[in-house]
Amino acid sequence: MRATTTLGVLLCLAFAQTPAEAAGKQVRLAYVEWSDAVAATTILQQVLEEKGYEVKAIPLAAAAMWQAVATGDADASVAAWLPLTQAAYYDKLKNRLELIGPNVTGAKIGWAVPAYSKLNSIEDLKTKSAEVDGKVIGIDPGAGVMKTSEAAIKAYGLPVKLVDGSDATMTSALKDAIRQKKDIVVTTWTPHWMFARYELKYLADPKKIFGDDETVNTLARKGLKEDMPEVYGILKKFKLTIKDEEAMMAENEEKGAKPSETAAKWIKANRATVDGWVK
Numbered sequence: 001m002r003a004t005t006t007l008g009v010l011l012c013l014a015f016a017q018t019p020a021e022a023a024g025k026q027v028r029l030a031y032v033e034w035s036d037a038v039a040a041t042t043i044l045q046q047v048l049e050e051k052g053y054e055v056k057a058i059p060l061a062a063a064a065m066w067q068a069v070a071t072g073d074a075d076a077s078v079a080a081w082l083p084l085t086q087a088a089y090y091d092k093l094k095n096r097l098e099l100i101g102p103n104v105t106g107a108k109i110g111w112a113v114p115a116y117s118k119l120n121s122i123e124d125l126k127t128k129s130a131e132v133d134g135k136v137i138g139i140d141p142g143a144g145v146m147k148t149s150e151a152a153i154k155a156y157g158l159p160v161k162l163v164d165g166s167d168a169t170m171t172s173a174l175k176d177a178i179r180q181k182k183d184i185v186v187t188t189w190t191p192h193w194m195f196a197r198y199e200l201k202y203l204a205d206p207k208k209i210f211g212d213d214e215t216v217n218t219l220a221r222k223g224l225k226e227d228m229p230e231v232y233g234i235l236k237k238f239k240l241t242i243k244d245e246e247a248m249m250a251e252n253e254e255k256g257a258k259p260s261e262t263a264a265k266w267i268k269a270n271r272a273t274v275d276g277w278v279k
Helices: 002-016 035-050 062-071 087-096 122-132 144-156 167-179 229-237 242-252 259-269 271-278
Strands: 026-031 054-059 076-082 097-114 135-137 161-163 186-190 200-202 214-221
Touching: 026 035, 026 062, 035 054, 035 076, 035 097, 035 229, 035 242, 035 259, 035 271, 062 076, 062 087, 062 097, 062 214, 076 087, 076 097, 076 229, 087 097, 087 144, 097 144, 097 167, 097 229, 097 242, 122 144, 135 167, 135 186, 144 161, 144 186, 167 186, 214 229, 229 271, 242 259, 259 271
Parallel strands: 026 054, 026 076, 135 161
Antiparallel strands: 076 214, 097 186, 097 200, 097 214
8 A cells, every 4th residue: 555655646746747848947048139039039938938947048149149059058049140140150150059940031131221311222322421420330249240241341342430339229329310310321130120110221232242031040059859859849840920020129119118028918919829839
């Protein structure tokens, strides 16, 4: 009787720990503090938490994000831009991590101006740089779009200066310029909330320095598939649309908004999609 009781208790404990994989396990998600990465990472974090995982979201610079996944200091990231933007990181580390694949398609990088601007091509800046005070307003210097912007300035022979900053300082400068109906050129990418907020246009890039469409990709550390097969399965299915991301990003920019609340709202409204990720 005692042996039977003990066996019963052990079986109960085993089933009480279901899903066993999630019990007591932490998932570390690396991301860059760009508005699209914040939106996507927060959604994934909440989905994994629903499955019983403890999730730690780790904000890093782009190079450090790739390095963290490659060294195993992070388990995954859903913020890897390819084939051009972060190609240097991928080429250096591709044998030390796993590229699961795209979670957003139809992405893009380049330079944008307000829709009212008479600037239509990057080439226009060769003779009209004074209209933007000889500046292209950028983000953090380690970003792929900044490195490509430096290449564009050289390739087109532009008399402009690339100004370092952050996503926040770039969008603040854009907001101020639009309020005053002034010309401005900013480094940008799609998806980004500012395309949902403002009327903007990309400058044509006849030399294709910024490439064609990009994808935002999911990375995983080596061994994650074996260590956490459920997490790996969710990562493979995790996908968002540009429209959804830009709507969430725009909402996150509202005064008092919290990315966690925006993500929870999106999950509730898209439960069928989320259920498809976790099945």
